[in-house]
Amino acid sequence: MGSASSSGYVPKVIYLQKGSVPHKVMFSKHCRPSDIKELLCTTVGLSRNTLIMLMDQNNAIISIDPTMPTNAPSSPYRVVPLSGRQLTVNDLKTEIACRLAALEMRVELEGLKMVEIEKCKNDLKTLKDELTLGNRSNTSCKHAILEEPIKLTLQRDVPKYPKYTLSQETIEALKKPTFDVWHWEYNEMLSCLEYMYHDLGLVHEFNMNPFILKRWLLSIQENYRNNPFHNFRHCFCVTQMMYGMIYLCDLQEKLSLTDLVILMTGAICHDLDHPGYNNAYQINARTELAVRYNDISPLENHHCAVAFQILSQPECNIFANVDPEIFKRIRQGIIKLILATDMARHGEILDTFKPKVATFDFLNEEHIISLKMLLIKCCDISNEVRPTEVADPWVDCLLEEYFTQSDREKSEGLPVAPFMDRDKVTKPTAQIGFIKFVLIPTFETLMTLFPQIEEAMVQPLRDSRDRYEELKQINDAMNELRKKTENIPLGWQKK
Template identity: 45%
Template sequence: MTTKIIHFMVNGKLEQAEFRADCSAADVRDVFRAAAEAGPHHILKMYNSSGSVVNISPRLEANSERSYYRLEVVASDLQSVAMPPELDDMEYRLHHLESKVMEDMGKSPDIMCELKSHVESFKRKLESVEHLSWMGLFKDDGDQQLSKFSPKPKTPQLSVQEERQQVRRKFLNMSSLQVTEEVREHLKTPIFDNWQWEEAEMLVLLQVMYMDLDFLTAFHIELEVLQNFLFEVYCHYNNIPFHNFQHCFCVTQMMYGLIWLTDLRNKLGRIDLFVMLTSALCHDLDHPGYNNVYQINAQTDLALRYNDISPLENHHCAVAFGILSKPECNILNNLTCEQYKHIRGGMIRCILATDMARHNEILNKFKLIQPVFDFTNKEHKEVLMKIMVKVSDISNEARPMAVAEPWLDCLLQEFFNQSDTEKLKGLPVTPFMDRDKVSKPSSQTSFIRFVLLPLFSELTKLFPCLEVKCHCAHTLNRCSQNQYVHHRRSSLLLSSPFAMCLLLQSSR
């Protein structure tokens, strides 16, 4: 029997493992467990050179030193994680059984295919524990827990830095190029498709937003400082399914589009526009992928630091002003004390307003002042600025279906990660995040009906230019979840009157 040689990186060292192809899965795992100095209750995760999770088994493909695997150890003392030894070779035994059935029958029976599907699904769930890094469960070289809020990256630290610097180089190289007028105009619309742009390109487009609103001239911002600031913001968004840099870009782009669409440039001062756009940009900085309910129930460092009061939103603000405290990134450096105070206070108010626990409070306040809204009234303007940031934050469903639907998949992935962790740690499970109870239709229709529609409907009252006569809301209230999804797919129905009117306005 031939011997396989596997090259892999663990704890920053390049190691080599050798075993025969007929070894059991348990024996192979023991080889890697010993190399990683892992205990019996540690979970091993193996990545190939492209960053994908691979199964640690005798069928692991041999490789070279240049195409080494990466081995990580997830530490846990939770009894629910320790699996019986028989599971190690379940996949092998199932494969062997299928081969025998194929010899006798010539094909796999339906029940065998179904069993394979269940095993594969269960295996993926066991192996997809990457989100456990947010619990501080990854081991480092000193066997100490990492910070709950500093997840271990998918690739070695050097690779992450190299990747970021590559983005920076692309950004700076492209920033001097002229963005076409067609792209500039499309950037001002709510139907802008974020999925076709790379990270460096999104940074260029963010730079365009700041320049086209004349912020550089108004606030004496040097272009190099703006570029440093945008890049640092990019670096402080984590690589998680939903609350990542791409979400940051989408929210900022929607805010930018609304500023043009509602002609806020002639209704609010430039300093307030700056507050709204920069708040949108910074509103989810260093988001860990687990919401405030989790932070509070798990008694995380953030919850303790901010006394259970909007821990995430307070953290986003703190990170934003931490970036701005760096001289090379300080786009507020040339402001007067009064201007700085105005912008800091406005950003804190706007970012804290994105806490959904305050949704009804802010919406009800807006409802009260909306009939008598006065753009010269300081309190009225502050409420509107909060509403505009909130609208931008939850605006995915106001975009065309081809743009919006992938975002729902990303959000559900992040939700399911949280509920899995809550179950693993014995915490209360957030109902709308439970993968065993939530479906795409139910999550979508509930959110649209109870959160998005009321908020967007109030905004259309203040801005008649957004108003359009359509029956979308009534259709949503009448139809069932499955009917709604079918209706949306078949007719490209957008989610709200606001969404419909935005599409109509932008297509004129």
């Protein structure tokens, strides 16, 4: 047998209370829990098959496995035989919690090994392709488009992504449109998104590696830019509303898990790498995106491309264990939903859905696709459904992004949309028309199929419309008064 010094092997060392003297016990980190239990029994003079429990100086139960914490000779563990002693519920809970923690650590370590193996395979394939291509001639194209670099290498890894245990209050709040999205940091939002995938049964159904799910969510977050409006918080906002819709409309009973994963993943990815300037600017300015996608929904096409670039990385591919045919359906579904978020297609999507409502069939694939497109549209523009204190800051964020774009359009001599011009728009005027002619008709159309959304979603929109109309009346009256005051001759003013 080789010595420890020659092999670099360091055994695990713990100390047991045996009589009045601590007794040193050593074992390998590769030992099975059953082997360690037998070793502990024989050390303290018990039969090898004796049921035992290991406790520290504070009477806390220590999990008997290779990951157990080490101790010092001054605080030895006690081996307590269980024969003749009844385990309490708390003892069992503690034991189960310890075993789950050890199992979770092992799963993460195994997941990391698998990810590294897949990365190596991918790198080798890339290298092989490059060698195969060799020195083939590189034909230059006058209108060649260089790819924008996407952040496929994470700036931080899962160990720096804290795991939050959500309270029951938070879990219930996540299912409601009233959820306040402003109270959460990015890591907390990531934990909430992770919980949603577990809660809906998507992780189990599609055999997602929990470690890779974390990596994927991190990559998603890092590929949202720090725009005033189209940022990761907006992504979370839309996805949380979709999660709430699934519960409010009882979609778990009506749609397949494949449909649900399309809805949730489409919502998370729908604005990836948004540059903060809309399609009109992209097309008018003839940007690289507009040229690449022939002026057809350039932003939405870009969001889709980034989403699947991220999924193409082995360390972020949450669908790695999915059957190719099912993945094909998931991919097509996600693309349809993201492209549906182009507001230029709003009327078309609404008009396609309306005739289906009276005879809607949840077994009809065409009906389901139309419903999913309407659902992501509703979630994407749902801020005014939320309480005023949650919705109001979003209007400021959107106007800031609009004004930045219109200022740039003016400086570049491009057309400026009136609703984005800081010299022509106020919060009430910006919102009244959008709520009356876009939001309310859209949600009322969905309400014909799901009447339960009226109280939770449609009525808040009507209240918001009334509030902005009152604000407009007040603003108009103040402007009128200001004009009259300005027209008073100076000699009439009180001295």
